[in-house]
Amino acid sequence: MNYSLTGILGAALGLAFLSQTAVAETANDLAQSPRSAMLAQTCAGCHGTQGYLQNSAFMPLAGMPTTQFVTAMKSFANGSRPSTVMGPLAKAFSEDEIKAMAAYFAQFPKNEAQ
Amino acid sequence: MDTMNRRNFLKLTTAATAAAASFSAGTAFAKDAAHVVVIGGGVGGATFAKYMKMYSPETKVTIVEKNKEYQRPYGSSEVVVGRLDMKDITISYDALKNKHGVNFVFDTVTGVDYDTREVKTAGGTTLKYDRLLVSPGVSFDYSQIPGMDSPEAQSKIVHGWDAGDQLLTLQKQLEAVPVDGTVVLIPPPNPYRCPPGPYERSGLIAQWFINRGDKNAKVIILDPKNGFTVDVTMLQAWNRLYEFNLPESFKGYTAEERATFKKYDKPGKIQWIPAAEGGRVVKIDADNKTVECEAGVFKADMINLIPPLKAGKIALDMGLADKSGWCPVDQKTFESTIHPNVHVIGDACIAGQMPKSGYAANSQAKVAALQIKALLAGQEPIEPAYQNTCYALAGRDDYGMFVADFFRLKNGVITRDEFARYLPFNASDAQYRLSAVYLHAWMNSFTQDIFS
Amino acid sequence: MKKITLAFLLSLGSASLAAAAEQNAQDIVHWTPTTWAEAQRDMPKGNAAAGEKLHSTLFCASCHGAKGESTTNNWPSLTGQSVAYTYKQLLDYKNHVRNEDDRSHLMVVVAQMLSKQDMADLAAFYADQPKPCPNGLPKPAPSLVTVGDPKRLITPCAACHGANGQGGVNETTALRGMPRDYFIRTMNMFREGHRNNDTFKGMSQFAKPLTDQEIAMLADYYACTEQSSLAPQAKR
Ligand SMILES: Cc1cc2nc3c(=O)[nH]c(=O)nc-3n(C[C@H](O)[C@H](O)[C@H](O)COP(=O)(O)OP(=O)(O)OC[C@H]3O[C@@H](n4cnc5c(N)ncnc54)[C@H](O)[C@@H]3O)c2cc1C
Numbered sequence: 152m153n154y155s156l157t158g159i160l161g162a163a164l165g166l167a168f169l170s171q172t173a174v175a176e177t178a179n180d181l182a183q184s185p186r187s188a189m190l191a192q193t194c195a196g197c198h199g200t201q202g203y204l205q206n207s208a209f210m211p212l213a214g215m216p217t218t219q220f221v222t223a224m225k226s227f228a229n230g231s232r233p234s235t236v237m238g239p240l241a242k243a244f245s246e247d248e249i250k251a252m253a254a255y256f257a258q259f260p261k262n263e264a265q
Numbered sequence: 266m267d268t269m270n271r272r273n274f275l276k277l278t279t280a281a282t283a284a285a286a287s288f289s290a291g292t293a294f295a296k297d298a299a300h301v302v303v304i305g306g307g308v309g310g311a312t313f314a315k316y317m318k319m320y321s322p323e324t325k326v327t328i329v330e331k332n333k334e335y336q337r338p339y340g341s342s343e344v345v346v347g348r349l350d351m352k353d354i355t356i357s358y359d360a361l362k363n364k365h366g367v368n369f370v371f372d373t374v375t376g377v378d379y380d381t382r383e384v385k386t387a388g389g390t391t392l393k394y395d396r397l398l399v400s401p402g403v404s405f406d407y408s409q410i411p412g413m414d415s416p417e418a419q420s421k422i423v424h425g426w427d428a429g430d431q432l433l434t435l436q437k438q439l440e441a442v443p444v445d446g447t448v449v450l451i452p453p454p455n456p457y458r459c460p461p462g463p464y465e466r467s468g469l470i471a472q473w474f475i476n477r478g479d480k481n482a483k484v485i486i487l488d489p490k491n492g493f494t495v496d497v498t499m500l501q502a503w504n505r506l507y508e509f510n511l512p513e514s515f516k517g518y519t520a521e522e523r524a525t526f527k528k529y530d531k532p533g534k535i536q537w538i539p540a541a542e543g544g545r546v547v548k549i550d551a552d553n554k555t556v557e558c559e560a561g562v563f564k565a566d567m568i569n570l571i572p573p574l575k576a577g578k579i580a581l582d583m584g585l586a587d588k589s590g591w592c593p594v595d596q597k598t599f600e601s602t603i604h605p606n607v608h609v610i611g612d613a614c615i616a617g618q619m620p621k622s623g624y625a626a627n628s629q630a631k632v633a634a635l636q637i638k639a640l641l642a643g644q645e646p647i648e649p650a651y652q653n654t655c656y657a658l659a660g661r662d663d664y665g666m667f668v669a670d671f672f673r674l675k676n677g678v679i680t681r682d683e684f685a686r687y688l689p690f691n692a693s694d695a696q697y698r699l700s701a702v703y704l705h706a707w708m709n710s711f712t713q714d715i716f717s
Numbered sequence: 718m719k720k721i722t723l724a725f726l727l728s729l730g731s732a733s734l735a736a737a738a739e740q741n742a743q744d745i746v747h748w749t750p751t752t753w754a755e756a757q758r759d760m761p762k763g764n765a766a767a768g769e770k771l772h773s774t775l776f777c778a779s780c781h782g783a784k785g786e787s788t789t790n791n792w793p794s795l796t797g798q799s800v801a802y803t804y805k806q807l808l809d810y811k812n813h814v815r816n817e818d819d820r821s822h823l824m825v826v827v828a829q830m831l832s833k834q835d836m837a838d839l840a841a842f843y844a845d846q847p848k849p850c851p852n853g854l855p856k857p858a859p860s861l862v863t864v865g866d867p868k869r870l871i872t873p874c875a876a877c878h879g880a881n882g883q884g885g886v887n888e889t890t891a892l893r894g895m896p897r898d899y900f901i902r903t904m905n906m907f908r909e910g911h912r913n914n915d916t917f918k919g920m921s922q923f924a925k926p927l928t929d930q931e932i933a934m935l936a937d938y939y940a941c942t943e944q945s946s947l948a949p950q951a952k953r
């Protein structure tokens with residue numbers, strides 16, 4: 152194999168690896184950040200501590216994939232998903248805040264009872 | 266304000282460093298582990314203790330609470346109308362103790378020494394704190410209501426606004442109301458615990474009369490105010506359900522909305538006399554059960570007076586309240602602006618535009634936990650976020666409503682984000698019914714968030 | 718909707734809904750194959766457009782997704798269900814035949830607002846939506862799906878729920894794309910007897926001998942999603 156090609160490949164692989172860990176780290180940082188907890192804990196009065204609920208009419212949020220959370224909040228806010236309480240509340244949050252809450256809830260494993 | 270905070274900050278930094286040193290030595294609660302003492306194991310205090318342990322397991326947290334079990338005031342009007350028993354609103358502290366590692370001292374706090382940072386109890390215990398969190402709820406002020414300043418009057422006419430046996434007294438009084446009888450309910454002036462609460466209770470009582478087959482019994486609300494939280498949803502519901510006539514003076518609706526209201530020939534099962542129409546009470550005769558308000562004298566078969574409220578007595582005794590009777594705090598951290606190292610949350614504190622509700626107390630407790638964790642570690646507090654979602658029933662238990670608010674700190678004041686906060690005027694039956702389902706779901710999930 | 722509003726407002730003195738929802742177990746009338754056959758014969762013809770409107774005015778979307786496609790793991794997918802299935806579940810909720818927990822209690826309340834025509838309309842709407850999991854189920858199918866377990870008298874899932882999980886000819890559930898958590902919860906409910914609205918008591922019977930692992934494996938198979946993205950393994 153041509154030396155320079157290996158070099159290029161290696162560099163490319165390295166870069167790919169780097170950027171992936173960077174993504175993982177930011178996701179993790181976001182989940183762990185006190186600001187994410189600060190925002191997400193306002194939901195817990197209905198949706199349970201860390202989003203854990205057993206048998207409830209409300210949606211458990213623990214372990215919800217981030218894309219589900221973000222899509223739900225956006226569609227509640229813009230009314231494409233009609234709701235009772237969530238419509239007004241979802242409007243309160245910026246895109247970054249929604250992502251922060253999504254990361255927070257996604258970090259917890261779901262429990263069986265959900 | 267600023268200088269005081271910085272001073273505390275320095276003090277705490279040293280405390281936290283000492284604490285950190287002892288953790289590295291491997292003891293869970295080493296002698297110098299930070300100790301946060303909590304006065305009151307109600308919504309605010311219990312939520313705080315649980316979340317503080319969750320965010321900072323190494324911190325020692327001790328709740329001083331006068332009762333062995335908690336009786337929740339939220340949802341407690343359902344006891345008055347017999348939909349719930351006392352045991353349904355009684356909650357154990359076991360999970361906080363056993364699962365979350367919160368220490369408990371069951372005793373009444375009698376005072377504090379701010380210099381030595383010690384809390385003292387009636388039973389003679391002294392607890393040393395690094396930070397003190399105070400969430401003692403409310404006390405009741407009869408001084409401005411002629412006729413109500415004697416203990417006898419206060420035992421005949423009760424509020425039932427702080428759970429406890431008064432709920433059963435009200436239940437018995439209600440059962441004793443004769444057919445076609447009259448209940449006079451007197452809500453307090455602002456600010457007070459649970460803004461929709463007195464009106465929800467009025468609706469529950471009106472519905473209770475209907476359920477017992479009583480066609481003419483009624484609830485008359487004599488109000489020192491001209492409006493209340495969720496009024497536009499509640500009054501519309503009453504007009505549909507309880508032959509309620511909308512007072513002329515009420516300003517909450519547009520002309521078109523007003524036009525949709527039915528007019529009834531005689532006063533219905535609920536009458537609301539706002540301040541603008543003479544609802545302000547001037548005198549109560551507890552023996553004869555008569556109430557005199559600016560509009561005239563009303564003879565009642567039962568009176569439920571919720572007098573003006575203040576911060577819980579211990580907060581007053583500790584000098585944490587200002588002239589208003591409530592406790593001023595730095596709204597970012599809930600640290601008292603009067604005494605450093607002491608935080609006040611829940612009904613007792615002044616929290617900008619946040620109402621005095623369980624949801625608010627719970628939300629404030631979580632903010633305080635994150636901020637106190639930062640302060641104990643010598644870090645700056647972070648940008649806070651707060652919420653309040655309160656559900657209420659119109660009376661019938663399938664007709665619910667809510668107020669939903671999100672708050673941010675703006676110029677040091679907790680400020681409501683502007684968006685529609687109630688059900689729309691033309692909400693559908695499904696919305697009322699679902700709100701009622703969510704109300705009951707909330708009672709469970711909320712209690713779990715605090716106590717499980 | 719007008720009609721419902723009026724009925725609702727006129728029902729002033731009537732027993733409250735919550736009380737109605739706590740109907741006594743002995744008052745609940747379960748299906749027999751005959752009564753269910755009759756109910757299906759009497760089912761009005763559904764109008765999908767009317768169903769779509771109900772889907773939004775009754776806030777079904779709030780839990781089940783904008784078109785009933787269940788964008789979450791917790792509530793069932795309604796798209797892809799047969800008309801008979803949806804119609805029967807709604808009837809069951811209304812008659813308290815299905816009321817296994819606080820989640821289904823919400824549906825019991827909602828169903829009180831529905832006429833048979835409304836139910837048929839909703840059923841038609843969901844049946845009209847694109848089926849979930851367009852690329853089909855993973856291959857190969859687990860043997861419980863294709864051959865069952867004769868030793869334990871377990872009929873293959875595919876026998877009633879279709880070779881592609883598309884649901885049977887009758888009222889059996891379409892399992893293709895069913896959210897994993899809902900699947901597991903439901904099987905547990907059948908196993909423990911909390912849910913028992915299956916007309917022929919088939920599901921109750923076949924669920925009993927299944928192990929937790931088997932249920933989880935079947936849930937993964939029918940859910941049709943990359944599970945890795947769904948359940949991060951952080952410690953609580
Ligand atoms: C009828 C009614 C309905 C309500 N409904 C709702 C609702 O639907 N939603 C909602 O969000 N909120 C509702 N609320 C309001 C809610 O109950 C209160 O806002 C909430 O309890 C306030 O929490 P807190 O921690 O400030 O006080 P509390 O919960 O009252 O806790 C105070 C605790 O401190 C203890 N304490 C006081 N002094 C001492 C002392 N000296 N030593 C030791 N312990 C002491 C008390 O025993 C008590 O346990 C309702 C209230 C009422 C009355």
